[in-house]
Amino acid sequence: MNTLRTHTSRQGCNDIAFDSYSSPNWKNKHKVLASELLTTARLNAYYGLRREQVMKAISGVFKNIGKPIDIGKLAFLVATNATISIILGGKFRGEKGDTMKDHFKDISSELMELIGKPNVSDIFPAVARLSKEINQSLNELLESVIQVATEEEKNEEKLGFLQLLLHLEGKNNEDNASSLTMNQVKGLLAEIVIGGTDTTTTMVEWTMAKLIQHLKILEKTKNDLTNVVGLNNVVEESHLPNLRYLNAVTKETFRLHPALPLLVPRYSAESRNLGGYNIPKGSKVFLNMWSIHRDSHVWDNPLEFKPERFLNDVPGKFDYFGNDFRFMPFGSGRRKCSGLPLAEKMLYLILASMLHSFEWKLP
């Protein structure tokens, strides 16, 4: 494993106006910075922003009770709005904030259309298939987000994630190891917004689809929610660690339908023989998690949707932190998902809230 490194360029990103893994230093720097966004303290501080977005989505569904709901679109808007709010360190504020939000909604629906098309990409589908127009719109959006953040910096003592990045951008010079160019700031933002929202949306859709196909499991999930949350209460993040059955359902969905089935491609830094196969230096290597997650040597009845297999495990076994090579929906090693702590919180909060608030059936 330690001879495999991530490829230094991303297919389909060559036309993008901002930097994405374009220099060897940058790919490691971005990892550190993305982790900076997702510290426990920062995530806890912005719980209100996530909650607000989920509550808005619930009231949107409530107004449309009885009509078909596009779960993907709903999850996409919650995830993107929550992520951008966290990046800005607060809500979209004032007239400028409103214009930006409208602008982002337009881009979001264009992105949603692209995401809905057949997946031909090997990395983040949305990034790889960005057309020039979307690319341009995204660039404009990132510039307006950066403008809002620059203006807010003057008024607020507490620096949001973006303000922190802009601070580093200001310090930009050759000698400064932590310096950033404006293009790198944009690249990092695009990576976080697109990388985080497409995957979260996909997992909300798959989990809801599995539950609607398995009504007994749906009922058990709802019972779990009633027991932990209480029938007349709204779901809070403090409830999430106690929702053991929903946790098992989500893990089982990750197993059968990982959001990035081939993870992020690696390349071999030197020639090696692995499991009897020669892998020449410089080969692009894909780890097929989709296949490992369905391997009958590892999983009993691998094609069966059975959340219980994750209920009976010993603590730590089959977690998704990249320590167990049989189950790696968030990858493993240096290129492991840097958004995992936020992904966990957003995914469970959206699913738990939707499932606890409504009775779902197919149209």
Ligand code: HEM
């Ligand atoms: C359910 C939601 C998510 C899933 C299933 C997921 C899954 C993944 C996977 C499989 C990888 C590649 C790991 C590897 O190849 O070893 C990855 C990378 C990444 N993810 Fe996530 N992710 C999710 C949400 C998020 C969120 C919310 C963010 C940010 C806010 C995020 C940011 C990233 C970034 C920046 C990388 C690239 C890391 C690197 O190359 O160093 N992800 N994700």
